[in-house]
Amino acid sequence: xxxxxxxxxxxxxxxxxxxxxxxxxxxxxxxxxxxxxxxxxxxxxxxxxxxxxxxxxxxxxxxxxxxxxxxxxxxxxxxxxxxxxxxxxxxxxxxxxxxxxxxxxxxxxxxxxxxxxxxxxxxxxxxxxxxxxxxxxxxxxxxxxxxxxxxxxxxxxxxxxxxxxxxxxxxxxxxxxxxxxxxxxxxxxxxxxxxxxxxxxxxxxxxxxxxxxxxxxxxxxxxxxxxxxxxxxxxxxxxxxxxxxxxxxxxxxxxxxxxxxxxxxxxxxxxxxxxxxxxxxxxxxxxxx
Numbered sequence: 429x430x431x432x433x434x435x436x437x438x439x440x441x442x443x444x445x446x447x448x449x450x451x452x453x454x455x456x457x458x459x460x461x462x463x464x465x466x467x468x469x470x471x472x473x474x475x476x477x478x479x480x481x482x483x484x485x486x487x488x489x490x491x492x493x494x495x496x497x498x499x500x501x502x503x504x505x506x507x508x509x510x511x512x513x514x515x516x517x518x519x520x521x522x523x524x525x526x527x528x529x530x531x532x533x534x535x536x537x538x539x540x541x542x543x544x545x546x547x548x549x550x551x552x553x554x555x556x557x558x559x560x561x562x563x564x565x566x567x568x569x570x571x572x573x574x575x576x577x578x579x580x581x582x583x584x585x586x587x588x589x590x591x592x593x594x595x596x597x598x599x600x601x602x603x604x605x606x607x608x609x610x611x612x613x614x615x616x617x618x619x620x621x622x623x624x625x626x627x628x629x630x631x632x633x634x635x636x637x638x639x640x641x642x643x644x645x646x647x648x649x650x651x652x653x654x655x656x657x658x659x660x661x662x663x664x665x666x667x668x669x670x671x672x673x674x675x676x677x678x679x680x681x682x683x684x685x686x687x688x689x690x691x692x693x694x695x696x697x698x699x700x701x702x703x704x705x706x707x708x709x710x711x712x713x714x715x716x717x
Contacts, residue, residue: 468686487687497671498688505668506695509660512599516656517649520604524611525641603659607652614648615641646711653707654700661696668692 432440463478468487470480491498618641626636642649662669672692676685 464686465690467683468690471683483683487684488691490684491688491691495688501667501671502692505661505666509657511596512603512660513653513656515596515600516604516607517652519600520607520652521611521645521649523604524608524615525637527608528612528615603656606659607656610648610652610655611645614645618644646707650704650707650711653703657699657703658696661692 467480469482469484471483471486473479473481622640622644623636626640631639660666668688672685672689675681675688
């Protein structure tokens with residue numbers, strides 16, 4: 429029997445690693461996945477037994493021709509996701525480089541930046557604060573508050589810009605924990621001999637960052653960009669997610685809710701595909717010379 433190459437063994441290990449997810453997808457999600465796709469092209473005629481009548485693209489046409497809320501909200505979400513992704517990835521990389529160096533209290537800083545990941549769920553916040561996680565305490569966690577006495581002396585436009593900036597900074601801090609950990613793992617996987625050889629050749633820290641660090645962690649950059657895009661698009665604070673839930677479970681328009689969900693899903697998949705194909709040729713591959 430022919431022995432597997434190193435690349436083939438890595439692929440086998442990768443498939444084994446994701447096999448529980450694949451099994452769970454087939455057993456628990458495949459049927460609802462197909463059912464929601466059918467529902468987006470249909471109209472429910474009888475809720476008992478979930479009988480549907482095929483109506484074609486009517487539900488999708490409604491999103492573009494009749495719904496005055498969906499498209500503007502969708503555009504805002506796309507713009508925010510684009511800005512947040514760039515800020516989170518750049519910030520995470522800078523913090524990972526800093527806490528990877530031999531500095532005092534390095535362990536404390538690593539834990540502090542990862543803490544929001546542990547406290548990110550509403551239930552955990554509710555238990556820690558002893559109040560509803562959607563109340564004032566959660567609002568404080570979502571944005572740095574400006575003192576009311578200070579706001580009285582500022583123009584409303586300045587207050588709006590300043591509040592938006594502080595909220596964005598808070599969001600970046602709150603959402604960077606996983607990315608920092610992944611960047612740390614990538615940085616620690618770079619052989620120190622590469623930096624030693626570069627220093628012998630009188631390379632500066634700036635040159636080593638562009639010629640060694642950035643190329644070597646390019647796979648992690650790609651992973652973090654795609655992870656951040658998906659995390660931002662599917663976050664519970666995302667207004668599109670709330671809108672889909674409201675349309676489906678509050679207004680009982682399950683067909684239209686399924687249609688805009690599929691539009692949203694296809695767009696996210698399309699964006700991730702574009703990012704992957706744009707970056708794949710710039711990703712360093714250890715299996716290639």
